[in-house]
Amino acid sequence: MTTIDPTDEVIASGVEAEDSALRRLLGAVADWLTSTDHKKIGRLFLGGGLLGLLAAIVINVIIGIERAGIANIDDNALAQIFDAQRGGLVFGTLLPLAIGLCVAIVPMQLGARSVAFPRLAAAGFWMWAGGLILSMIALVNNGGGLGGDPDMVDLFLGAHGLMAIGLAATGVSIATSVLTTRAPGMTVRRVPFFSMSALVTGLGLVVVMPVLLGTLTYLFLDHRNGREAFGGNTGFYDWAGWIFSPGTVVLFAIPVAGLLAEGAPLLFKQRTPARGIVFAGFGLMGVAALGAVTQDAIHNVPWAGSELYLGGGEDVREKLFDVLPWAMFNLLPLLGLTIVLLMTLFLARPVKGAKPTVTPALAFGFLGLGMIMVGMIGTALHAIDDLGLQGTVFAEGALIYVVYGTVLAALGGMAHWAPKLWGVNLQTAKVLPLAGLGVLATVLASLPSYVAGFDEPRDIYAVLVLVGHVLMALTVIGFIGLLTTSVMSSDGQAEADPYDGQTLEWATAAPAPANNFVDAPTVMSAEPLADSKSNYGQTISEKGDR
């Protein structure tokens, strides 16, 4: 008998064996609950985001059933359902998915062993999760921004404050990681695209979430004491509604652009020239933080009655001042997104003799960013008074375009980096159909709302939206199923660099070990891994190192 064999007594005792299994289970749970490994924290965010998405889809389906006239919902419950829809899409889905991917991947891309302030990031996750659960409890018990139970309204406000603190804390962790934990030789210009987009979003969280927290503090105290300053519970959407505006939430979708920029050079194994232009694109998208700075959900253009006629000098001046905030808030982020898309198309041009490698990052990122672009265009149109879109379902369509676009990209990111996160290689051929289904779902869930904004609400639009949400549920469930079966059937050893990558995360084992790297690698260019491959991007690398 070796020293590691179990004793006869243990083998004989089924109870003790059961205890041991239970202990292992409890140990695993405790490990996840207290982990400061950035990959686990990131996966917790991603898992929470997928659960939040499924819950948000259920809420959207209920709304669709009501709008299509299939069934009537109690008027008293409608307020909570609409609260749950907005909260579920923004706080339950978009934010955790985008942040989770950043926390999980950025340290590996930087050549770091961990995220900066890992306990802060972990605390950020638990505050977000706790806040989300409390907000759901409040909604179920007649709370929410339009709720009738005062205590539950307070709980709802406090829960959002808790989420805001948690998300800001995670933003500090992400941004500090990019600023301080880069591998030797990795200058800011050499930071991978996805990590740079994470930096912009991290800074955005640091800037935006505290403003929300301050407003919620006012609302909470006002609601508990007299309700004279902010009009009671209805003040939530008047004063904090900007956090749910599609124009603002684009700030948290910037990692989608980073994902696309990450996947594009892998298509024909090209190095990216003029990286600064792509960085500028991310920065311009970051202008969406103006939503918090101005605390305004709609930077509307009051052209009403003018029919775009410009009169004398005073008239021109007045209209210019009307248009400038709208243009800054809507057009600058759109310009940033367009820059990233154009750069992607430039990198996607065929290279003679090179075989294209379509990665999930490229496919999902391109489609996701496309959806977000449509959402951003919709947001810009929504703000023009003369179009008469305000007060219609048009804005809801724009929000769903942005959120579902981010969901698509997050699925792509999870598939792309699955070898590092779960130790499995998801076959691109199996994943890509889900991208197509996801796009169809997004378009169906959003476009009819756009059309209804110009037209009038019709049952057919509601039915199409309903179908779109159901298809999105199928997409997500399909993805989870694919990932789960791959993990279950995996032997734990995946190909470490399946896409012939350029950045440092592909230099680690698959799955990535707890501390990512044994030694911090030296970085000599923006594509450090490509440098170590003798035949990589022959045609481009001849142009020399940057």
Added chain:
Amino acid sequence: MQALTAGPAAAPRRQIIVGTTLGVVAMVMMVGGMLAVWSEQRTNFVERDGNWLPSGVVIPEVAANVALIAFIAICTFAQWAVWAAKRNDRGHGVFALATTALVALMVINAQAFIYSEMGIGIGDGAYATMFYALTGLFVALMIIGVIFSVVAAFRFSGGRSDNEVLAAHAIYWYAMSVIYTAIWFVVYVTK
């Protein structure tokens, strides 16, 4: 594919200073946002009711002004601790940190004095609710600062070479002085 060569140990990039700076940015954004809402509500109430500060309520300006002046001392002492840490002078460092915490406690006391002199409760109308929300958060940030000073003092006295922590500590108090200056102007001067 060749293996990437291991690089030298990563140079320290002042992680605590960067993290604290980002935290400070968050604090400034929070208070800035609250002051913006305060200003808008003040305008709304003045247009509607003619006044914002409830009649009969007098702000004890002396205490508010002394608190502002105290921040000059707080920043000076915090920077003194940085100076001492660079010279590994533990006596000066701990004394500077303790003095920073003490003066910060005095500012908290001044705020408590303002509360008692104004004599309004949190539920006494829109002004009172917003006043307590804004200044209450300020007091919370002050308490965090005092804890920061005390922890830094214990670490430094225990033999740690904490130049970076003390620099971050000084940044925190500089930011707090900016925050209080803004509150002082908007709430206590403009009224």
